[in-house]
Structure formats: structure tokens, C-alpha cells
Amino acid sequence: MKPIKVGILGLGTVGGGTVNVLKRNAAEIERRIGRELIITRASAKDLTKSRICNTDGIELTSNPNDIINDPDIDIVLELIGGAGPVKDMVLAAINNGKHVVTANKSLIALHGNEIFTAASAKGVIVAFEAAVAGGIPIIKAIREGLSGNRIQWLAGIINGTGNFILTEMRDKGRDFADVLAEAQALGYAEADPTFDVEGIDAAHKLTILAAIAFGIPLQFDKVYTEGITGITRTDVEYAEQLGYRIKHLGIARQMPNGIELRVHPTLIPERRLIANVNGVMNAVVVKGDAVGPSLYYGAGAGAEPTASAVVADVVDVARALTSDPENRVPHLAFQANQLANIPVVSSNSFRTAYYLRLMAEDKPGVLADVTRILADHDISIEAIIQKEPSSGDTAVPIILLTQITLEQEMNAAIAEIEALTTVTGKINRIRMETLG
Numbered sequence: 454m455k456p457i458k459v460g461i462l463g464l465g466t467v468g469g470g471t472v473n474v475l476k477r478n479a480a481e482i483e484r485r486i487g488r489e490l491i492i493t494r495a496s497a498k499d500l501t502k503s504r505i506c507n508t509d510g511i512e513l514t515s516n517p518n519d520i521i522n523d524p525d526i527d528i529v530l531e532l533i534g535g536a537g538p539v540k541d542m543v544l545a546a547i548n549n550g551k552h553v554v555t556a557n558k559s560l561i562a563l564h565g566n567e568i569f570t571a572a573s574a575k576g577v578i579v580a581f582e583a584a585v586a587g588g589i590p591i592i593k594a595i596r597e598g599l600s601g602n603r604i605q606w607l608a609g610i611i612n613g614t615g616n617f618i619l620t621e622m623r624d625k626g627r628d629f630a631d632v633l634a635e636a637q638a639l640g641y642a643e644a645d646p647t648f649d650v651e652g653i654d655a656a657h658k659l660t661i662l663a664a665i666a667f668g669i670p671l672q673f674d675k676v677y678t679e680g681i682t683g684i685t686r687t688d689v690e691y692a693e694q695l696g697y698r699i700k701h702l703g704i705a706r707q708m709p710n711g712i713e714l715r716v717h718p719t720l721i722p723e724r725r726l727i728a729n730v731n732g733v734m735n736a737v738v739v740k741g742d743a744v745g746p747s748l749y750y751g752a753g754a755g756a757e758p759t760a761s762a763v764v765a766d767v768v769d770v771a772r773a774l775t776s777d778p779e780n781r782v783p784h785l786a787f788q789a790n791q792l793a794n795i796p797v798v799s800s801n802s803f804r805t806a807y808y809l810r811l812m813a814e815d816k817p818g819v820l821a822d823v824t825r826i827l828a829d830h831d832i833s834i835e836a837i838i839q840k841e842p843s844s845g846d847t848a849v850p851i852i853l854l855t856q857i858t859l860e861q862e863m864n865a866a867i868a869e870i871e872a873l874t875t876v877t878g879k880i881n882r883i884r885m886e887t888l889g
């Protein structure tokens with residue numbers, strides 16, 4: 454049988470890692486597929502750059518069209534990134550009848566509905582396992598392994614860079630900027646690292662997870678998104694003293710009035726497994742009605758862990774090359790004509806417990822004002838801690854943990870508390886989840 458021919462667009466961290474894994478494990482992969490699989494061509498922006506992979510035997514080009522239009526190539530790997538020019542490259546490859554494997558979550562989250570429609574019309578596969586939680590086979594787990602369930606909710610640490618930053622801040626007291634620079638050097642961060650630290654990358658991934666979990670279209674613009682830039686070492690320490698860890702989570706949950714899609718820092722009880730997922734590791738908890746909670750853990754970023762997912766997709770596509778397109782696993786887990794128009798609820802109707810940290814004058818009556826405002830909004834307090842003032846400071850930090858409350862009420866209460874003349878600055882508010 455003729456070998457399967459692969460062309461790669463982009464030879465950076467993931468592209469380089471993929472070349473290394475495909476070459477190193479070529480014999481094992483052939484045993485799995487039943488045919489030889491070779492990388493014939495790869496395109497790179499700068500052909501002179503030094504790389505993490507050996508490109509011997511691969512024809513290099515700086516023009517992606519040389520790959521997209523090569524009639525001999527069966528599978529195109531899009532490992533450039535971004536949702537700009539690559540969208541046209543992917544659509545052109547599909548139009549030329551090529552199967553596509555991509556690690557690009559922004560492309561799938563923003564343009565996946567259009568890309569999958571085009572792919573189905575052409576009878577080709579677009580595979581994207583590497584786009585969510587790096588090396589963890591979470592797409593396959595939800596789409597195939599849990600297909601007997603109604604998924605109730607999922608929650609995950611789905612950005613490796615952010616988790617690396619929070620872990621290093623907690624464990625070593627390191628500065629945010631310093632750890633981010635290291636994450637960039639290690640190849641974990643996005644080309645624009647604000648995508649990592651502002652939660653955009655996690656929102657892209659949550660968009661994809663929610664679509665395959667609930668059978669809804671991809672709708673990135675509906676995700677409530679907060680990053681980790683507002684988290685201070687003080688919050689990390691106070692959370693720790695109270696028995697919690699701060700993790701940046703993506704949460705998708707079926708509620709009676711619709712689906713919640715939210716990405717934000719979260720206090721999680723330290724006894725939960727997911728609270729102990731550190732560094733670049735990711736983890737996703739998926740709660741199905743039949744299976745109950747299940748946990749998926751592994752490296753969320755980095756050259757070879759991500760390549761592991763890219764290569765698994767290549768193997769899947771290679772095995773399906775001769776299959777009937779009508780009977781393949783649907784791109785978004787549910788048949789394309791069965792996607793449901795379930796509303797995504799507004800953040801005002803989220804219901805969570807809260808950690809609040811505020812700075813208030815150290816005099817009688819201040820705490821009473823704060824607790825009265827909370828009570829006026831039906832917010833019950835679980836715990837209050839008043840810290841010692843730093844030397845020379847007239848304001849003291851007050852930490853409050855609340856019971857589960859409606860976000861709309863919390864927003865109103867925070868605005869009233871911040872307006873008190875005895876309270877200085879902004880309240881730092883972090884949502885809490887038990888994930889039980």
C-alpha cells in the first residue's frame with residue numbers, strides 16, 4: 454500500500470515536537486495504522502531558523518500553498534496558530550480534499566462552525582485534540598468515551614501557562630512577570646501571552662469543551678472571561694490559610710435556565726484532587742449522569758505533550774481514510790443537524806460562594822456596615838477574618854467568605870461596600886467552587 458503523506462504548516466514548538474514524535478515513533482505508528490506514514494513537506498516562515506527538530510528527508514518551503522495544493526498530501530497539519538490567515542489556509546486545504554489536524558483552539562473556537570461545515574461537505578476530517586488541554590485526550594474522552602452520558606458539568610484547569618504562574622507564585626513566592634517570561638521561554642505561552650493570562654485561551658478551550666459536552670454550536674463570544682492578572686500573592690496566601698487553593702478554571706454547567714460558560718480564578722478546597730494540579734499540568738473534571746465525576750490529568754502545554762495529541766489525531770485520520778464520511782465520529786460529538794440552541798445564561802445569574810478581600814479603616818462600626826450591606830442583599834457570611842494592619846497602615850485587610858449567592862446581588866453589594874468612605878480601593882472578589 455502507498456504510504457500516507459503528511460504536510461506540516463509551522464515548525465515552531467508544536468510543529469517541531471510533532472516532527473520529532475512522528476519520526477521517533479514511526480515504526481510504532483506504522484504498526485498501529487497498518488501503513489507507512491511519512492512527512493513529505495513542511496512550511497516554515499523562516500527557513501534559516503534553528504529548530505527543535507531534525508528536518509532531514511522533509512522538503513521545506515516558505516509557501517504554505519506548496520503543501521495545501523500538493524495533490525500527493527493526504528493530511529495537512531496546521532501548527533501555525535492564530536485565527537487570521539490560517540483560516541483561509543485550512544479552508545483551502547479542505548477544499549482541496551485534504552484532512553486537517555490542528556492544535557489551534559482560537560481557530561476552532563472562532564471559526565469551527567464554518568470549518569466543520571466545509572469539511573463535512575467535502576467528506577474530510579478536521580481533528581483538534583491538541584487544541585484543548587494539550588496532551589490530555591480530553592476531546593476523545595468526552596466525544597467517544599463518555600458518549601453514553603448526559604454531561605451535567607465540566608470544570609478544568611485548561612491553561613498551562615496560567616497554572617504554572619499560579620503554582621510558582623504560591624510555592625516559591627515568585628513574581629508574576631518573571632514566571633510568565635519563563636513560561637514563554639519553555640514554549641508554553643501563546644504568541645500573544647495576554648491570551649494566557651487574561652483567560653482568552655482558556656475561553657477558547659471551554660468553548661470547544663462545552664460544544665462537545667452539550668451538543669451546542671461553538672459560541673466563544675458567550676463565555677464570561679476573567680484572567681489571573683488580578684490575583685496577588687496576598688490572595689494566594691490568604692486562600693492557603695483558609696484551606697483553599699486558587700486555580701484558574703473553565704466551567705461549563707447545565708442549569709435549569711441554560712448553560713453557564715465561565716472562565717475565572719476560583720478558590721477550591723485543598724483536599725480536591727484538582728486543587729493539587731500544579732505547574733504546566735492541566736486537569737478536567739467531567740460529571741456525567743451515568744459515570745459520575747471523572748478526572749483527566751496531564752501536561753497541558755509543551756512541544757512533545759502537545760505533539761502526542763497531534764500525532765494521535767493523525768493516527769485517527771489515517772485509520773479513517775477509507776471510511777464512509779457519513780459514518781465517522783461527528784466533529785462536535787453530536788450529529789451536525791442535532792446541535793441544540795440552548796441559551797447561554799448571563800453572568801448575573803451565576804450562583805457561587807465568594808472570597809472577598811477589602812481594605813477598611815480599623816475603627817468600630819466598619820465591619821458592621823459591611824455585613825449590613827451583605828445582609829441587605831441576602832448574602833450570608835460563612836467566615837470573616839480581620840488581619841493585623843501592616844506597620845504604619847491605618848487600613849486593615851478584611852477577608853470574607855460568603856455562602857452561595859446570586860452574582861447580581863454580589864455585584865450590587867460590592868458597589869455599595871466600595872462606596873463606603875471607610876473602605877479604600879477595590880474589593881478583590883474570587884468565586885469559590887467545591888466541585889463535589
Ligand SMILES: NC(=O)C1=CN([C@@H]2O[C@H](COP(=O)(O)OP(=O)(O)OC[C@H]3O[C@@H](n4cnc5c(N)ncnc54)[C@H](O)[C@@H]3O)[C@@H](O)[C@H]2O)C=CC1
Nearest residue numbers: 463465466467496497498532533534556557640754755759
Ligand atoms: N505551545 C504549546 O504548548 C501549545 C500550542 N498549541 C497551539 O499550537 C499552535 C502552534 O503553537 P506553537 O508551536 O507554540 O507556536 P510557535 O510560535 O512556536 O510556532 C508557530 C510557527 O509557525 C510559523 N509560521 C508563522 N506564519 C507562518 C506561515 N505563514 N507559514 C509557515 N509557518 C509560519 C512561525 O514562524 C512559528 O515557527 C497554536 O495554535 C497554539 O495555540 C496548542 C497546545 C499547546
Ligand SMILES: N[C@@H](CC=O)C(=O)O
Nearest residue numbers: 612613614642643754
Ligand atoms: N498557551 C497554552 C498552550 C496550550 O494550549 C497553555 O499555556 O495552555
Ligand code: NA
Nearest residue numbers: 582585587589
Ligand atoms: Na487534548
